[in-house]
Amino acid sequence: MRTPDRWTATRRCASGLLAAAAVLACAPALAQERTVYRCPGNVYTDGLTAKEAAAKGCKTLEGAPVTVIQSTVPRRSESGAAARSGGEGAKVDPADQRARDADKRRILEDELRREEERLASLQKEYNNGEPERRGDERNYQKYLDRVADLKASIERSQADIAALRREIGKLPGGGG
Incomplete structure (x- = not known):
């Protein structure tokens, strides 16, 4: 019966020594923390x-x-890369800028036209808050939900149209 006690005592001593060694090994790191x-x-x-x-x-x-990681400030390139990327101080040829503005205006006006058509379609379907009931709307709540969705879509579409008009108004050459 003496053997297990010796074994236990030896294990405890060894684990204690390992713990002490670990603490001593970590001491410099703890001191520098x-x-x-x-x-x-x-x-x-x-x-x-x-x-x-x-x-x-x-x-x-x-x-x-x-x-804690110290961030670095990216270096500014003195080459033509800043001008090509549209960076600060970049000069764009006036003809190129006019072409870009014209493209932007055309894109915004096309989007405005599509949004106005969508709004007209939504308003027609909405029918002043009384759209026709569909066959799949036997449950009155389904109908009410669709009416509410239509109203919300109309409001979103009107807000989108207003935003597009503001953007077009900001472009050089006046609003359209």
């Missing part, structure tokens, strides 16, 4: 002292592992 602060504006940083964090209204984060 810095306090992470969450500052107003949802900014996380570990580069502040406790005094600076308190002055800025930052709170200490505890219990959750946080990785």
